[in-house]
Amino acid sequence: MNRTAQREAILKELRSVKSHPTADELYTMLRVKMPTISLGTVYRNLEQMSQAGIVRKLETAGKQKRFDGDLSEHHHVRCPVCGAVRDVSPGTFDRIDREIRVLMRDLQCDSFYLELSGKCRVCSRNKDQGGENAET
Amino acid sequence: MNRTAQREAILKELRSVKSHPTADELYTMLRVKMPTISLGTVYRNLEQMSQAGIVRKLETAGKQKRFDGDLSEHHHVRCPVCGAVRDVSPGTFDRIDREIRVLMRDLQCDSFYLELSGKCRVCSRNKDQGGENAET
DNA sequence: GTGACTGCAAATCATTTGCAGTTCG
DNA sequence: CGAACTGCAAATGATTTGCAGTCAC
Numbered sequence: 001m002n003r004t005a006q007r008e009a010i011l012k013e014l015r016s017v018k019s020h021p022t023a024d025e026l027y028t029m030l031r032v033k034m035p036t037i038s039l040g041t042v043y044r045n046l047e048q049m050s051q052a053g054i055v056r057k058l059e060t061a062g063k064q065k066r067f068d069g070d071l072s073e074h075h076h077v078r079c080p081v082c083g084a085v086r087d088v089s090p091g092t093f094d095r096i097d098r099e100i101r102v103l104m105r106d107l108q109c110d111s112f113y114l115e116l117s118g119k120c121r122v123c124s125r126n127k128d129q130g131g132e133n134a135e136t
Numbered sequence: 137m138n139r140t141a142q143r144e145a146i147l148k149e150l151r152s153v154k155s156h157p158t159a160d161e162l163y164t165m166l167r168v169k170m171p172t173i174s175l176g177t178v179y180r181n182l183e184q185m186s187q188a189g190i191v192r193k194l195e196t197a198g199k200q201k202r203f204d205g206d207l208s209e210h211h212h213v214r215c216p217v218c219g220a221v222r223d224v225s226p227g228t229f230d231r232i233d234r235e236i237r238v239l240m241r242d243l244q245c246d247s248f249y250l251e252l253s254g255k256c257r258v259c260s261r262n263k264d265q266g267g268e269n270a271e272t
Numbered sequence: 273g274t275g276a277c278t279g280c281a282a283a284t285c286a287t288t289t290g291c292a293g294t295t296c297g
Numbered sequence: 298c299g300a301a302c303t304g305c306a307a308a309t310g311a312t313t314t315g316c317a318g319t320c321a322c
Contacts, residue, residue, distance in 0.1 A: 109254030112253060116248045
């Protein structure tokens with residue numbers, strides 16, 4: 001894998017945010033500093049880097065894939081209304097993670113994905129009920 | 137919600153299989169008995185019935201949504217190679233489920249989705265390595 | 273030099289939607 | 298009858314791909 005300005009910018013941007021952006025969001029963010037970068041390039045590099053294990057492609061529900069530059073083991077909470085994803089403090093699930101891994105052996109599984117669902121700050125505030133634009 | 141032949145056929149078919157089919161797979165299966173049904177109708181009804189809580193739309197990874205006619209609480213194992221989904225025997229995770237629900241309170245979450253990843257029977261057999269058509 | 277990479281545009285895939293005609297209650 | 302529903306075809310949205318030119322090593 002070669003070293004290119006685009007790839008480095010993508011990785012740097014992804015690592016600098018906590019928002020688990022989609023490819024498209026990342027593209028928008030990147031264009032500020034690098035106006036000629038193309039969406040295709042962003043997709044290609046994210047795919048490539050997640051194959052290489054440099055970034056993580058989240059297996060979230062919702063149609064758009066989200067990416068995470070933080071490779072440490074941790075779980076996510078996804079807002080069912082707007083789709084935003086936030087981290088669960090690492091450690092919170094340590095005990096549970098261990099127990100799950102034990103069961104995985106019997107089931108011949110080698111990994112798992114645990115996603116919690118809970119409204120984000122913004123969407124809880126909008127208590128105007130909330131049947132408008134739900135995802136999933 | 138009206139009662140229509142199409143909707144009943146969809147529900148019956150979904151309940152009769154253990155495969156967690158995609159809308160498209162269901163469409164193919166249904167055409168045998170009901171050759172004029174349209175894919176749009178299958179999508180519309182699955183969405184409608186999952187809203188109504190009659191069927192479950194799975195939050196699996198992978199681009200195509202999968203549906204489950206079994207409403208009982210249980211988890212799934214997804215084959216990372218072919219995307220097939222199978223059930224984990226109910227009960228297996230009871231203890232873990234309870235523990236997760238306790239943590240959910242603190243995190244202001246109201247549900248969670250746990251998906252295990254493990255090769256299905258067919259794909260494990262194909263030990264011709266397996267880098268061909270992986271999903272995710 | 274040449275293989276990896278880029279921007280761009282067109283293609284693909286899953287899903288959704290508009291519409292005109294049907295069916296259910 | 299009027300609302301809910303259907304088949305069909307066209308539209309949408311996310312992601313992928315082909316291509317011709319460019320850059321890294």
